[in-house]
Amino acid sequence: MSRLSALARASLLLPLALGLGGLAGLAGCLDDDLGAHEGAVADGSAEAIGVLRFLNSPAADVATLDVAAALDVRAARNIVAHVRGPDGLLGTGDDDLLDSIAELDAIPQVGPATIARLVAYVDSIGGIPTLHVEGVHLTAAEAAAIVAAANGATLTELDVDAALDVRAARNLVDRRPHADLHAVAAVAYVGTSALEKLRVWAPGWRAPSTEVTCHPGLRAGMRACVEAQVVDGVSLAEAAMICVDAEALGPVFDAVCAGPLGAPFCGVDYETFFTVHVPPCVDALTAELAPLCVDNADCGGLPRRCWGQAHDGSTALGVCQDTRTQPGQGDPCSATRACAAGLVCAGGALWDQGVCVAGWMTGTFTMDVPQQVPAAAGASFTTTAVVHGLATVPIDILVDVDLRGVDPRRVRIWLDDPNGDRGLLWDGATDGALLGAGLRPRGGISGDAYVNGGWKLVVETLGAGAAGTLHGWQVYLTSQWD
Numbered sequence: 508m509s510r511l512s513a514l515a516r517a518s519l520l521l522p523l524a525l526g527l528g529g530l531a532g533l534a535g536c537l538d539d540d541l542g543a544h545e546g547a548v549a550d551g552s553a554e555a556i557g558v559l560r561f562l563n564s565p566a567a568d569v570a571t572l573d574v575a576a577a578l579d580v581r582a583a584r585n586i587v588a589h590v591r592g593p594d595g596l597l598g599t600g601d602d603d604l605l606d607s608i609a610e611l612d613a614i615p616q617v618g619p620a621t622i623a624r625l626v627a628y629v630d631s632i633g634g635i636p637t638l639h640v641e642g643v644h645l646t647a648a649e650a651a652a653i654v655a656a657a658n659g660a661t662l663t664e665l666d667v668d669a670a671l672d673v674r675a676a677r678n679l680v681d682r683r684p685h686a687d688l689h690a691v692a693a694v695a696y697v698g699t700s701a702l703e704k705l706r707v708w709a710p711g712w713r714a715p716s717t718e719v720t721c722h723p724g725l726r727a728g729m730r731a732c733v734e735a736q737v738v739d740g741v742s743l744a745e746a747a748m749i750c751v752d753a754e755a756l757g758p759v760f761d762a763v764c765a766g767p768l769g770a771p772f773c774g775v776d777y778e779t780f781f782t783v784h785v786p787p788c789v790d791a792l793t794a795e796l797a798p799l800c801v802d803n804a805d806c807g808g809l810p811r812r813c814w815g816q817a818h819d820g821s822t823a824l825g826v827c828q829d830t831r832t833q834p835g836q837g838d839p840c841s842a843t844r845a846c847a848a849g850l851v852c853a854g855g856a857l858w859d860q861g862v863c864v865a866g867w868m869t870g871t872f873t874m875d876v877p878q879q880v881p882a883a884a885g886a887s888f889t890t891t892a893v894v895h896g897l898a899t900v901p902i903d904i905l906v907d908v909d910l911r912g913v914d915p916r917r918v919r920i921w922l923d924d925p926n927g928d929r930g931l932l933w934d935g936a937t938d939g940a941l942l943g944a945g946l947r948p949r950g951g952i953s954g955d956a957y958v959n960g961g962w963k964l965v966v967e968t969l970g971a972g973a974a975g976t977l978h979g980w981q982v983y984l985t986s987q988w989d
Contacts, residue, residue: 557635576628582616652709721788728759815896821961826896853985875979882974898986912975925960
């Protein structure tokens with residue numbers, strides 16, 4: 508056989524060889540840009556817009572393109588590298604977002620076959636726009652999100668968060684409800700720019716929850732009612748029943764709604780208040796009272812006993828505790844020397860070596876009833892968190908303060924213990940503008956005085972400014988026997 512005939516036979520057999528074993532390699536070549544544009548996606552079409560938006564989004568990572576969209580992994584990696592730049596992160600200065608199908612097609616290992624797979628995948632997830640309004644291409648999901656936000660977002664959200672012209676935002680709010688996307692687009696000052704901004708922003712907007720939760724002021728009033736009943740000799744179970752009655756809750760309703768911050772129920776009739784807003788607080792109060800007690804009989808007998816009532820009269824209730832000494836209790840501990848199971852290392856952050864105490868000797872105690880911080884200089888107010896159920900004297904004292912709408916530089920914050928001792932937590936005149944977490948009292952509070960009782964947070968305003976809110980605060984305590 509001549510050399511020519513051998514070459515001819517090889518050329519005839521090549522398609523068969525490719526068909527049997529070379530398709531994988533051929534597929535890689537087909538996804539290269541070989542200039543085959545038959546059936547190509549046209550720039551500006553709905554398919555092109557959908558694909559480009561998807562590839563420029565956080566959803567288009569290598570795993571999604573490789574597996575879900577079934578691209579060649581080389582094409583997937585090259586696309587992500589092009590869009591996200593050398594740092595591999597989206598939203599940074601080295602990004603190169605795709606502006607056209609031609610730019611996509613020019614990426615190595617990307618060609619018509621790859622683009623066709625992308626169109627199919629983006630279509631399968633609802634990413635191909637089906638609507639064209641005011642020059643903006645939108646998917647059905649985007650249109651629904653715009654209508655929902657136009658009907659439910661606040662003026663501030665539309666003006667500031669969505670960055671609309673304030674006239675467009677105000678008109679959207681004033682002309683509610685909007686039946687559909689076309690009704691939204693018909694609103695004055697809502698044109699191409701506004702719709703494009705809404706297309707990007709609205710899918711992330713969420714309507715505020717309509718679930719009714721327990722207002723902390725209401726729950727605190729119910730708890731105060733229970734305390735008063737117990738002092739008068741009523742059992743804890745009977746006090747809980749009395750204090751959720753409509754008659755008992757009248758004064759609580761009046762007290763909360765007379766305050767400067769009010770509550771969501773202050774504008775409703777009393778029947779709605781009692782049937783809608785009270786039940787969540789009944790559940791919350793029940794959970795709060797479950798571990799509490801007036802005497803040992805409430806605890807079901809030994810080894811549990813009613814322990815940790817306050818010595819300052821701030822509460823008549825203790826906590827059912829098993830106060831027996833546990834193995835390892837009293838042992839030294841540190842960052843490198845842990846306590847036995849069920850024990851906590853107390854004082855480790857204060858000294859090089861702490862002491863192991865029972866888990867029940869520690870706790871976080873919260874006051875979550877919001878208080879208004881006055882706008883005037885030289886004002887002050889006090890709020891109390893009741894501590895009970897601990898041992899006898901404190902070790903660790905850590906305070907977190909949730910202060911909102913107030914420059915921390917214009918306040919001074921003190922902590923008073925149940926014995927009347929005071930420690931400075933924060934001095935805005937010297938401590939700066941960032942109110943940190945885990946504040947410790949700077950002297951003044953003894954480690955050899957009663958821990959159970961009312962711990963008071965005292966806030967003073969050093970200068971005038973906008974009125975804000977102490978949304979709440981909490982104190983974490985560890986304790987030991989004296």
